Amino acid sequence: MTMVFLNKEIRDGDNPDLTEERKTATFDTNKMAEVIYGSEKLARRRREISQAVSLIPELADSKPLPFLSRNEKILESTRKVTALNEHLPRLINMNDEDEAWHIHSEVIGFEGNPLALHHSLFIPPLVIQGSDEQHEKWLGRAKRREIIGCYAQTELGHGSNIRKLETTATYSLSTQEFILHTPTINALKWWPGALGKSSNHAVVVASLIIKEQNYGPHLFMVQIRDEQSHEPLPGIAVGDIGPKMAFNGADNGFLGFNNFRIPRGNLLNRHCNVEVDGTYVRPPHDKMNYAGMIRVRSRMAAEQGTFMAQALTIAVRYSAVRRQGFLENKSQEVKVLDYQTQQHRLFPAIARSYAFIFCGFETIQKYETLQNEMNSGNVSLMADLHALTSGIKSVVTYQTGEGIEQARMACGGHGYSMASYISEIYGCAIGGCTYEGENMVMLLQLARYLVKSVELAMRGKPGDLGPMVAYLAYPDIKVDLVTGPEAYVKMFQHISKRQSIKATEKFHRKMESGVSRDEAWNQCAVELTRASRLHTRLYIIETFIRRVDSIEDLSIKMVLTDLMNLHLNYELLDVASYALEDGFMSSTQMGFIKNQLYSSLEKIRPNAVSLVDSFQFSDLQLRSNLLNFLFQVLGRRDGHVYQNLFEWAKSSPLNQTEVLPSVTQYLKPMMEKAKL
Numbered sequence: 001m002t003m004v005f006l007n008k009e010i011r012d013g014d015n016p017d018l019t020e021e022r023k024t025a026t027f028d029t030n031k032m033a034e035v036i037y038g039s040e041k042l043a044r045r046r047r048e049i050s051q052a053v054s055l056i057p058e059l060a061d062s063k064p065l066p067f068l069s070r071n072e073k074i075l076e077s078t079r080k081v082t083a084l085n086e087h088l089p090r091l092i093n094m095n096d097e098d099e100a101w102h103i104h105s106e107v108i109g110f111e112g113n114p115l116a117l118h119h120s121l122f123i124p125p126l127v128i129q130g131s132d133e134q135h136e137k138w139l140g141r142a143k144r145r146e147i148i149g150c151y152a153q154t155e156l157g158h159g160s161n162i163r164k165l166e167t168t169a170t171y172s173l174s175t176q177e178f179i180l181h182t183p184t185i186n187a188l189k190w191w192p193g194a195l196g197k198s199s200n201h202a203v204v205v206a207s208l209i210i211k212e213q214n215y216g217p218h219l220f221m222v223q224i225r226d227e228q229s230h231e232p233l234p235g236i237a238v239g240d241i242g243p244k245m246a247f248n249g250a251d252n253g254f255l256g257f258n259n260f261r262i263p264r265g266n267l268l269n270r271h272c273n274v275e276v277d278g279t280y281v282r283p284p285h286d287k288m289n290y291a292g293m294i295r296v297r298s299r300m301a302a303e304q305g306t307f308m309a310q311a312l313t314i315a316v317r318y319s320a321v322r323r324q325g326f327l328e329n330k331s332q333e334v335k336v337l338d339y340q341t342q343q344h345r346l347f348p349a350i351a352r353s354y355a356f357i358f359c360g361f362e363t364i365q366k367y368e369t370l371q372n373e374m375n376s377g378n379v380s381l382m383a384d385l386h387a388l389t390s391g392i393k394s395v396v397t398y399q400t401g402e403g404i405e406q407a408r409m410a411c412g413g414h415g416y417s418m419a420s421y422i423s424e425i426y427g428c429a430i431g432g433c434t435y436e437g438e439n440m441v442m443l444l445q446l447a448r449y450l451v452k453s454v455e456l457a458m459r460g461k462p463g464d465l466g467p468m469v470a471y472l473a474y475p476d477i478k479v480d481l482v483t484g485p486e487a488y489v490k491m492f493q494h495i496s497k498r499q500s501i502k503a504t505e506k507f508h509r510k511m512e513s514g515v516s517r518d519e520a521w522n523q524c525a526v527e528l529t530r531a532s533r534l535h536t537r538l539y540i541i542e543t544f545i546r547r548v549d550s551i552e553d554l555s556i557k558m559v560l561t562d563l564m565n566l567h568l569n570y571e572l573l574d575v576a577s578y579a580l581e582d583g584f585m586s587s588t589q590m591g592f593i594k595n596q597l598y599s600s601l602e603k604i605r606p607n608a609v610s611l612v613d614s615f616q617f618s619d620l621q622l623r624s625n626l627l628n629f630l631f632q633v634l635g636r637r638d639g640h641v642y643q644n645l646f647e648w649a650k651s652s653p654l655n656q657t658e659v660l661p662s663v664t665q666y667l668k669p670m671m672e673k674a675k676l
């Protein structure tokens with residue numbers, strides 16, 4: 001039995017165009033995978049897990065998903081996830097979140113499933129916000145999946161502004177219960193994944209009311225369905241919200257309460273509490289109840305980076321087997337990957353995938369530090385991480401959407417077919433622009449932090465600036481880009497600093513002219529979001545440089561340096577107008593950046609396929625595995641796309657019969673009538 005991935009594995013019968021690409025690689029893809037995933041162990045475990053999964057037929061899709069109805073998709077995703085759970089203890093280390101994440105993406109794909117949020121959004125807030133006693137009561141049951149849960153925060157009328165959530169949890173002194181109530185249609189919970197039909201429990205976010213005083217959003221553990229019959233409990237209205245752009249294997253739902261009572265002990269009370277007599281015990285930080293959102297946002301860069309990497313794996317492999325048009329040699333058409341425009345479409349996105357994954361691992365570590373600190377009562381890191389993850393979440397999701405869309409277009413017509421799998425990846429990834437905080441709203445959260453930091457610097461207190469924003473007080477010294485990455489960072493720092501200062505000054509001028517603070521903020525909002533994006537892009541660049549600096553293997557370091565240089569030039573070119581505006585960048589420097597960019601594309605070209613192979617997605621994960629059934633076929637590792645596209649088309653239910661009812665019922669009569 002061959003492993004699913006061997007370094008530069010050349011298999012008999014693979015498309016020779018892809019084989020040729022793999023032979024030209026200057027580095028070892030297994031070693032690169034170790035760098036991408038942060039350790040030899042995780043990279044190896046991913047391969048081992050993929051290999052083990054490929055030997056278990058029931059973990060493959062039993063039907064091509066795009067041809068299924070929503071009910072069938074939910075049934076299929078539930079079949080797979082429950083089958084997977086049976087196998088899990090044998091396949092992964094159950095305490096290793098990275099292994100769990102990998103195996104779920106491998107088996108479940110992008111369509112969603114009724115347990116996805118159980119692990120990512122139901123258990124984590126219980127862990128973070130629940131007391132030891134509450135862990136004792138629910139955590140074991142949740143981990144064993146005796147109960148299934150979701151996270152119900154967003155409402156029909158409010159998602160971004162959670163201070164205005166209308167679901168109430170009113171403390172009843174006489175019964176020592178909370179009474180959950182949905183006062184209006186707008187207050188219905190709306191969107192939570194797996195809420196509609198699958199979950200029997202939910203962490204519900206509701207406004208806590210004690211003696212008519214509103215204490216804002218708090219988290220409550222709520223049983224919503226009977227554990228035996230799975231019927232909704234009396235006082236609860238719950239259901240599915242209908243088909244979505246993606247995630248149609250999951251049942252995002254609505255939820256309403258009609259004076260539904262839960263015990264006092266169901267307020268998740270590790271950090272805050274309501275005593276028997278109604279006394280409210282404050283948490284150590286005002287926004288403690290938002291900590292779960294910081295956690296999810298901190299994981300989004302790595303997650304989105306791998307989404308984009310999957311789309312790029314499909315597009316780059318396909319571009320190496322797709323031949324169309326001529327360059328110099330008129331006797332053979334070229335691989336479309338040889339066109340500079342194709343490279344410009346795909347390679348900067350490959351660089352961003354690497355950058356996001358590197359940056360993502362850093363933010364996950366930062367969150368873990370925060371979590372440890374919070375557990376010992378120190379909340380001082382929360383504001384910084386909130387600001388940082390707000391920006392990263394927004395920039396990364398938007399750029400991932402851009403990258404995946406370029407990958408789709410790079411596949412021409414076949415990219416538009418669901419056989420490419422790219423539309424599914426796209427639909428899922430761009431959900432990230434909205435969920436976990438709408439991007440503009442989150443950019444404006446970071447902007448609050450930037451404005452406060454600029455104000456500190458202006459007040460002559462640069463020493464008070466955190467390390468993330470220290471550059472806001474740096475002097476402007478012209479840089480020579482020829483000297484390398486540090487000069488690029490300095491150029492970016494200048495651009496980002498200038499935009500933050502300009503936006504802050506504009507905001508101040510508005511207020512000085514008599515406009516109220518909120519109105520002034522709104523009148524500067526576009527400029528403020530620009531500052532946030534620039535600051536975040538600078539941060540991502542810095543993490544990329546840090547990661548490349550830390551690599552010892554020379555062949556890996558060289559190719560990643562090429563990729564990093566591409567990233568630096570592409571990013572700087574994209575924002576160059578900010579530096580041209582004040583003369584900090586000269587037009588000669590602009591020309592230099594462009595030339596560096598084009599030369600980076602050429603340098604990366606021979607390694608392009610191996611750079612995406614290094615992500616080590618299996619054919620199953622890319623839904624390109626014909627052996628297991630007729631799925632999306634464009635990103636196949638063996639490169640045999642055409643015959644598999646034809647097989648895919650033949651498997652369409654429309655082709656199971658020669659003459660469709662649409663023809664007999666409508667087209668034939670129309671044509672017959674026309675003959676009369």
Ligand SMILES: CCC/C=C/C(=O)SCCNC(=O)CCNC(=O)[C@H](O)C(C)(C)COP(=O)([O-])OP(=O)([O-])OC[C@H]1O[C@@H](n2cnc3c(N)ncnc32)[C@H](O)[C@@H]1OP(=O)([O-])[O-]
Nearest residue numbers: 153159160161162163287290293382383386435436437448
């Ligand atoms: C697979 C998909 C799964 C999807 C799941 C979901 O989508 S689940 C649903 C996901 N839903 C969402 O993601 C909803 C998105 N909305 C939100 O998260 C909040 O409504 C908000 C943060 C936008 C505003 O909140 P607000 O009106 O309460 O606050 P404010 O603006 O008045 O600022 C006051 C101060 O608080 C600070 N601060 C704020 N947050 C934090 C924090 N976490 N930590 C630390 N600090 C924080 C802020 O910086 C500011 O500090 P400053 O400047 O005064 O020093």
Ligand SMILES: Cc1cc2nc3c(=O)[nH]c(=O)nc-3n(C[C@H](O)[C@H](O)[C@H](O)COP(=O)(O)OP(=O)(O)OC[C@H]3O[C@@H](n4cnc5c(N)ncnc54)[C@H](O)[C@@H]3O)c2cc1C
Nearest residue numbers: 151152153154158159160191192193431434435436437440
């Ligand atoms: C796939 C998916 C899964 C989800 N899963 C869950 C889940 O499991 N649990 C859950 O509770 N929720 C979930 N959600 C809901 C999600 O968290 C919210 O939709 C999201 O937070 C955005 O809020 P909103 O819908 O109120 O958008 P809105 O805030 O209504 O956004 C509409 C527009 O208004 C703008 N806007 C709003 N406020 C401001 C402001 N202050 N300044 C400037 N512009 C503003 C936004 O930028 C946007 O352009 C999910 C959503 C999706 C799409």
